[in-house]
Amino acid sequence: MTKNGEPFLPGPTFAAPYHLSGDPAETEFTYGRYENPTWKAFEEAVGALEGGDVAVFGSGMGAVSTLLLALLEPGDPIVIPSDAYYNVRQLAHDLLPYEVREVPTDTAAVVDAAPGAKLVWVETPSNPGLDVVDIRAVAEASDATLVVDNTLPTPLGQRPLELGADYVMASATKALSGHSDIILGYVGGRDLEAVRTARGKLGTIAGPFEVWLAHRSLATLDVRLERECANALRLAEAIGEHVPVRYPGLPGDPAHETAKRQMERFGPVLCFTLPDAAAADAFLAAAEMVTEATSFGGTRTTAERRARWGGDDVPEGYVRLSAGCEDTDALVQDVTRALASALERA
Numbered sequence: 001m002t003k004n005g006e007p008f009l010p011g012p013t014f015a016a017p018y019h020l021s022g023d024p025a026e027t028e029f030t031y032g033r034y035e036n037p038t039w040k041a042f043e044e045a046v047g048a049l050e051g052g053d054v055a056v057f058g059s060g061m062g063a064v065s066t067l068l069l070a071l072l073e074p075g076d077p078i079v080i081p082s083d084a085y086y087n088v089r090q091l092a093h094d095l096l097p098y099e100v101r102e103v104p105t106d107t108a109a110v111v112d113a114a115p116g117a118k119l120v121w122v123e124t125p126s127n128p129g130l131d132v133v134d135i136r137a138v139a140e141a142s143d144a145t146l147v148v149d150n151t152l153p154t155p156l157g158q159r160p161l162e163l164g165a166d167y168v169m170a171s172a173t174k175a176l177s178g179h180s181d182i183i184l185g186y187v188g189g190r191d192l193e194a195v196r197t198a199r200g201k202l203g204t205i206a207g208p209f210e211v212w213l214a215h216r217s218l219a220t221l222d223v224r225l226e227r228e229c230a231n232a233l234r235l236a237e238a239i240g241e242h243v244p245v246r247y248p249g250l251p252g253d254p255a256h257e258t259a260k261r262q263m264e265r266f267g268p269v270l271c272f273t274l275p276d277a278a279a280a281d282a283f284l285a286a287a288e289m290v291t292e293a294t295s296f297g298g299t300r301t302t303a304e305r306r307a308r309w310g311g312d313d314v315p316e317g318y319v320r321l322s323a324g325c326e327d328t329d330a331l332v333q334d335v336t337r338a339l340a341s342a343l344e345r346a
């Protein structure tokens with residue numbers, strides 16, 4: 001219950017140590033690496049959306065690394081889809097001492113690899129391939145701890161904990177905060193004590209101002225996603241008339257049936273394949289309403305030729321596009337004009 005005179009959303013609390021006398025165990029806020037009231041307010045809000053307890057981190061990768069270090073012992077076998085965000089795969093291969101089983105982003109392949117694994121990592125829809133894994137089927141088929149990267153759909157598009165996942169993880173940098181100006185991540189689950197302890201020890205923490213900005217952005221998450229997903233579907237339909245396109249919301253997409261069962265919204269991201277790198281670059285140069293950038297989920301439509309980074313198994317002309325909140329007709333017109341001009345040159 002709010003009191004008269006209180007702000008709707010209290011401003012960020014900046015504190016390294018808090019005033020503290022007597023027994024620290026009797027005080028909620030002791031030191032800024034362990035607790036912060038601005039984190040707590042954001043965690044409660046996102047926790048209500050994900051349906052669990054939530055802990056915020058300074059980045060999506062901070063959330064990933066802290067969760068893995070909190071849950072696993074060196075040498076533990078883990079299953080990771082080959083199309084999971086490449087830094088997650090690289091972290092598990094190169095930096096952390098696990099036995100990695102990399103499998104295609106496919107429900108049957110994940111289930112087949114799961115026996116004996118301590119943890120199964122699923123990113124669905126995957127990025128940048130946009131394949132979908134059936135979360136409930138994996139949860140029911142395996143005893144391993146199931147973690148779902150929910151970055152792309154956000155909790156207003158998909159709630160992995162309700163579908164049987166043990167933990168949900170997301171980069172809040174993307175659609176959740178949605179304005180392309182902060183880096184942030186979170187982990188959700190039923191019991192996050194070990195995860196919070198690891199966060200305090202590793203220092204993978206978020207600045208209060210970023211957390212406050214993300215909290216402020218939650219108020220518009222629903223309306224942003226509504227427009228972004230509508231724009232993504234219209235773009236996928238229009239682009240699909242000319243070149244191969246992937247969008248889980250598109251009837252006829254190989255992922256659509258599974259996506260329909262577990263997603264309430266299909267997200268802002270679609271991908272399409274142009275004949276080669278030159279055609280993709282020509283498209284990006286010609287599209288006036290599309291900003292060339294990596295990342296996704298912002299209010300402004302962005303796209304990139306994904307193969308320019310290396311690390312993903314995609315063709316040279318593969319474009320990942322994240323639909324923003326622009327006027328739908330104007331955006332579709334601009335993108336189809338740019339596509340036609342890129343295809344003419346190819």
Ligand SMILES: Cc1ncc(COP(=O)(O)O)c(C=O)c1O
Pocket residue numbers: 059060061062085123127149151152170171172173183184185295
């Ligand atoms: C699916 C997915 N998970 C995790 C991350 C890492 O998040 P961050 O950039 O906030 O560290 C990203 C970043 O692109 C991502 O796309």
